[in-house]
Structures are given as C-alpha cells and as structure tokens.
Amino acid sequence: MKEHFGGTMTNHNSTSYTTEEIADLLKVSKLTVYDLIKKGQIRAYRVGRQMRVDATDLDTYKESTKSGGVESANVTVSEQTNEPIRNKNDYSPPPIIQPYATRQLIISGQDISLDLLANAIGKKTGGFRPLRSYTGSLNSLMAMYAGEADVVSTHLFDGDTGTYNIPFIKRILVGHSYVVINLLSRTAGMYVQKNNPKNLHTWSDLIKPSITMINRELGSGTRVLLDEKLRLEGISPRKIDGYFTEEMNHIAVASKVASGAADVGVGIEKAAILVGVDFIPLIQERYDLVMFKTDENLHLRESIFSILRSKEFQNEINAMGGYDLSLTGTVVYETE
Incomplete structure (x- = not known):
C-alpha cells in the first residue's frame, strides 16, 4: 500500500510522522497528540529530541477508535445467549491501551x-x-x-x-x-x-x-x-x-x-x-x-x-x- 503525503509517493509501511504531522492529520492540537502518546493510545518512539509515530501505529489507533460491528460473514450466534460470536479464526485482540495508572x-x-x-x-x-x-x-x-x-x-x-x-x-x-x-x-x-x-x-x-x-x-x-x-x-x-x-x-x-x-x-x-x-x-x-x-x-x-x-x-x-x-x-x- 502506498500513499501520497506532502506530494511524495512513499511506502506506507516505512512512513513515520512527527507529532506536528500527526496533529495536522487528526485535526487536533499537538498537546492532544502528546497526551495520546503518554496514555499509550498511540505508539511512538524518540529520535533525538523528536517523537515519531509509524504510519502503521497511527492506522492501529484510528481503527481502535472506530465504532461499529463486524461483518456477518465472520459472526456466528450463540445458542445459549443468542449473542453474536466472532469466528475464533478471525479474532484479533483489541489494542492494549496504557492505563491512566501508568502514565509517564x-x-x-x-x-x-x-x-x-x-x-x-x-x-x-x-x-x-x-x-x-x-x-x-x-x-x-x-x-x-x-x-x-x-x-x-x-x-x-x-x-x-x-x-x-x-x-x-x-x-x-x-x-x-x-x-x-x-x-x-x-x-x-x-x-x-x-x-x-x-x-x-x-x-x-x-x-x-x-x-x-x-x-x-x-x-x-x-x-x-x-x-x-x-x-x-x-x-x-x-x-x-x-x-x-x-x-x-x-x-x-x-x-x-x-x-x-x-x-x-x-x-x-x-x-x-x-x-x-x-x-x-x-x-x-x-x-x-x-x-x-x-x-x-x-x-x-x-x-x-x-x-x-x-x-x-x-x-x-x-x-x-x-x-x-x-x-x-x-x-x-x-x-x-
């Protein structure tokens, strides 16, 4: 998968963003981005004095915040509870969000x-x-x-x-x-x-x-x-x-x-x-x-x-x- 960013064609898997770029992409303040990083909701790493976020980690954060159900093809229904159950082969655990108790x-x-x-x-x-x-x-x-x-x-x-x-x-x-x-x-x-x-x-x-x-x-x-x-x-x-x-x-x-x-x-x-x-x-x-x-x-x-x-x-x-x-x-x- 490739994307256009800043007018340049880049490989999505190797793209990383600064906190300023993340703030611009999410339409939030830079302080909000830092808060999300501190809470562990967006994975980041430091290069010198600058924080950077990989494009794949940004995608993970965006997916974790989306609302909605799963497609019916991946869902069965429990006979005991009549509740939808995701096929175990299609299950992936939710992203781990750093709890408030361990904020840096x-x-x-x-x-x-x-x-x-x-x-x-x-x-x-x-x-x-x-x-x-x-x-x-x-x-x-x-x-x-x-x-x-x-x-x-x-x-x-x-x-x-x-x-x-x-x-x-x-x-x-x-x-x-x-x-x-x-x-x-x-x-x-x-x-x-x-x-x-x-x-x-x-x-x-x-x-x-x-x-x-x-x-x-x-x-x-x-x-x-x-x-x-x-x-x-x-x-x-x-x-x-x-x-x-x-x-x-x-x-x-x-x-x-x-x-x-x-x-x-x-x-x-x-x-x-x-x-x-x-x-x-x-x-x-x-x-x-x-x-x-x-x-x-x-x-x-x-x-x-x-x-x-x-x-x-x-x-x-x-x-x-x-x-x-x-x-x-x-x-x-x-x-x-």
Whole structure:
C-alpha cells in the first residue's frame, strides 16, 4: 500500500510522522497528540529530541477508535445467549491501551532534589510513572512549551529585574496557563582551588590575567546567571579564557577545578562540598517548579503540593544539607 503525503509517493509501511504531522492529520492540537502518546493510545518512539509515530501505529489507533460491528460473514450466534460470536479464526485482540495508572511523567532538571521528588510521586500518587530528564533550566522550559515535559525546574536569573525565573517563564510560556511553585533555595557562586590561590572573589575577577575558567552548557540556569552578570558588568565573554569550554553539570565543573584543569567555574555550593573545592558564595538563587494548569493534571498538582509541604519530603532534603526550604511548597506565581 502506498500513499501520497506532502506530494511524495512513499511506502506506507516505512512512513513515520512527527507529532506536528500527526496533529495536522487528526485535526487536533499537538498537546492532544502528546497526551495520546503518554496514555499509550498511540505508539511512538524518540529520535533525538523528536517523537515519531509509524504510519502503521497511527492506522492501529484510528481503527481502535472506530465504532461499529463486524461483518456477518465472520459472526456466528450463540445458542445459549443468542449473542453474536466472532469466528475464533478471525479474532484479533483489541489494542492494549496504557492505563491512566501508568502514565509517564517527565520531570526535567538537574538538581538531586528532583530525584527525591520523582521517587515520592511514584510512591504516593499512583497515577504516574515519573521519568527524569537531566536538562538545563532554559532548555527545560522550551521542552515544556513544546509539550515534551510535564514538571520543569528553573533557576534563571534576570539581570534587568534582579529576580529569578518569572521573567523567563512569562516570555517562554506565553499563551499558556501555569503555576510556579518554590522547590527550594540554594547558594550559587564560584568554585576555586583550595585556599583560592588566584584570589577570586567577584564576577569581574574572571578577566584577571592567567585565569582559566570552565563553563556550563548553553541553556543551563548557571550559564544564564554568568551571562547576565557579565552583561551587567560590561564584560565581553571573549575576554575570559575558557568561557567556551563547557561541562554538562555542577559536579563536572567542580571536578575540573579540583583537578587543576581550570582555575574557576560557576555552580552551586552543594557540588563544591561533594567534590572538595573551595566555594565563593555570590548569590542566593530561587529554584522553582513550573507546571501547566489543566483539568487533566489537577490531581498531579495537588499531589505535588502535598509532597513538597510534607515533613517527610523536607526532612529528606534537609538531610543532604546546603538547601533553604523556607519557601518550599509556596506558590510564587500563577496565571488565571
């Protein structure tokens, strides 16, 4: 069987569609397509960051939603019940639809507290199977906008207002209804070698002669913090040796400093304690969670509120040290 799609003749069995194409074919929104995939009603697979659906799986979904009976040639009648019975040779089982109780939940962000949150959700909600995506704050928000994340963590510093998260969230999630809840606060600053031999204390010290830094990747909250501080100081990133050398998490940055591969890096205090480098505190950052407000995720939102405010969860976080939980579970911003 062949079909025309986009003006090109293709073999139906090898055709696959993006979520945008599926939404166009079914005349529904892209978010509806993601919801069908999460519920297991449409089988999909991931290629890089993109979800794809084979044409045969799309056909299976469409057939499973059609109403109507079977042809009489395939039907016999029970003498006991007078009900139609399909010939056993023609029987094929209905498609397996993933029950609500096993819906996948994508939690995006890198702090270890999110692993504890995912574990608590898996134990207590009963309605979701949490999956972790270790993606930076800015990229996580973009994934949420694209329908590829359900719970997103952010620590994005806005230099113009001197505040965290809300200016970025408003710009990226425009047109959506959402709630922002504080997860925790933590200290960010510079990793330096033991006893701080290069005497580094401020953002402007990064352009000192003979200083080599190690940076975080584009899209991470730490990279945004550094770029905003450099902008406010009037410092060109090109003046900093090592600015374009990147690592993907706080531990990796702190480890580069500990090994002597770099003199300085930017990150959170927790990683400095774990790796064993000195830490210069520079800012207290607010680490928030973002969720869309929909009728479908009302139970999830209520469950997360309950978990964040519970003594059990807060005691787990406190046991790790290095976090401020004074605002944990507080709504810091909400749209109508």
